[in-house]
Amino acid sequence: MGEFMSGESGKEVPHIVRAVMQVLIMEAKKVMSQEDAQALHQLESHFNHMRSTGGKWAEMSILARGAWTFSGTQSTFDIDTAEEMFSRLLTNCLTLVTPTFDPLGLVLDPLAARANHSCDPNAVVVMDGPELSFRTLKPIGKDEEIFISYIDVTNPFARRQDELKERYFFNCKCSKCRLGPTQKEDKWALSPDKLPGAWAETADVIIASAPHIVKDPVSFVGDDKSSQRLTALQYTAFSELEHARRMSEPSAMVRILEGGMKTCFQSKMWPVYRQPYPALRDDLIVAYISSGESARFLSAFVHGVKRYFQIDPVLFPQPFHPVRVVHTYTLATLALWLSSAPEDCPMDAMKFLEHGIDLGVVIFGLLVEVHDNVQKSHGQNSSFAKIIQKKFEEMRTDITRGDAGMIAQVMGKIESQWSTLRAFGLELEV
Numbered sequence: 001m002g003e004f005m006s007g008e009s010g011k012e013v014p015h016i017v018r019a020v021m022q023v024l025i026m027e028a029k030k031v032m033s034q035e036d037a038q039a040l041h042q043l044e045s046h047f048n049h050m051r052s053t054g055g056k057w058a059e060m061s062i063l064a065r066g067a068w069t070f071s072g073t074q075s076t077f078d079i080d081t082a083e084e085m086f087s088r089l090l091t092n093c094l095t096l097v098t099p100t101f102d103p104l105g106l107v108l109d110p111l112a113a114r115a116n117h118s119c120d121p122n123a124v125v126v127m128d129g130p131e132l133s134f135r136t137l138k139p140i141g142k143d144e145e146i147f148i149s150y151i152d153v154t155n156p157f158a159r160r161q162d163e164l165k166e167r168y169f170f171n172c173k174c175s176k177c178r179l180g181p182t183q184k185e186d187k188w189a190l191s192p193d194k195l196p197g198a199w200a201e202t203a204d205v206i207i208a209s210a211p212h213i214v215k216d217p218v219s220f221v222g223d224d225k226s227s228q229r230l231t232a233l234q235y236t237a238f239s240e241l242e243h244a245r246r247m248s249e250p251s252a253m254v255r256i257l258e259g260g261m262k263t264c265f266q267s268k269m270w271p272v273y274r275q276p277y278p279a280l281r282d283d284l285i286v287a288y289i290s291s292g293e294s295a296r297f298l299s300a301f302v303h304g305v306k307r308y309f310q311i312d313p314v315l316f317p318q319p320f321h322p323v324r325v326v327h328t329y330t331l332a333t334l335a336l337w338l339s340s341a342p343e344d345c346p347m348d349a350m351k352f353l354e355h356g357i358d359l360g361v362v363i364f365g366l367l368v369e370v371h372d373n374v375q376k377s378h379g380q381n382s383s384f385a386k387i388i389q390k391k392f393e394e395m396r397t398d399i400t401r402g403d404a405g406m407i408a409q410v411m412g413k414i415e416s417q418w419s420t421l422r423a424f425g426l427e428l429e430v
């Protein structure tokens, strides 16, 4: 099974361009096995569909031409072949990620590319260096089709449908989409007419400056005035998420993400698990950590606690869902940091004491949970499972210090600590 990857930072040249160049060169120089080349050419490309997308294709075609030119394969392939390869990779590449889902580039695996999409998938793709595996989320019977997700399936119905249509050229009719916009992803906390006055005014200002927003099909809530206001706020919150994702500087990201979260929180319309509210929080946790500022680690921890109790169990119902396991591990790592660096953050120790939080018990409890689920989420022999095993052993040694009875004592405290921790997370208003 051939596998080619592209780019690590890719700031200058888009990953997709590097990937196309790499494939064209591999084919031209015949370093790709015949079997792989055959598997590659059998993949769906949607070339004709893409060419009919007007302005969007004009942009893509420039990138495809660039890849063809810089690959130096013009004497082997014509531009149509290069453009078709571009479409094929766009349809079939997966994002190359670390075991903790940090994006690195693109990967194309002709076998993995055969998996179709569902917004209620029975499998999830996990990567570990050069290895790619499908981990089950539900029992899959013999001859039953394996479905993965190509997009963020926690998004509302219209957004999922739009993304799949635009990028993959199909109308999703999965078990979840067949139910339409009726599921948890589409629930508002209140009906649109309950929008607080200050936010109604903010929405009116947004609409006055860009009236087309109220018809945006992906954010559309309804035609009456209150629904139009909610459409405008939903459009704005998603735009803020996209804006933050284009930033490279953590403090700029923090500012924009906090603004987006304010829209979701203060308008009172968003349940804590409705997108883009959780995505803004996820990115904010990462931005706080990336800022390297110790004061922000406590904020990251508190948001992580809220996510752990109130969001992840709704968005990822399986405790072994790899994303949920990684989030729990991130929380354990933050707690470890907070417990070991009180001199950097003198307020933290006080804050935890005031709340009756015993960080040692919390860290151990979180690590027990990750340890219990990592075999299913990432696989027993994965590098992530090995890291968890090592951390878990270190923590166990630290707790026992020659007295094996200490583990039982700590385990006995986990339950009461969990209600203290939950209450601590609930105190965070945003």
Ligand SMILES: C[S@@+](CC[C@H](N)C(=O)[O-])C[C@H]1O[C@@H](n2cnc3c(N)ncnc32)[C@H](O)[C@@H]1O
Binding pocket: 042, 043, 044, 046, 091, 092, 113, 114, 115, 116, 117, 118, 167, 168, 169, 170, 171, 172, 173, 174
């Ligand atoms: C990565 S390929 C998946 C494999 C492809 N079905 C094949 O047989 O080679 C992605 C393409 O498969 C099709 N596809 C994937 N999931 C689908 C679904 N749930 N319903 C309809 N078409 C789907 C779309 O044409 C999409 O662009």
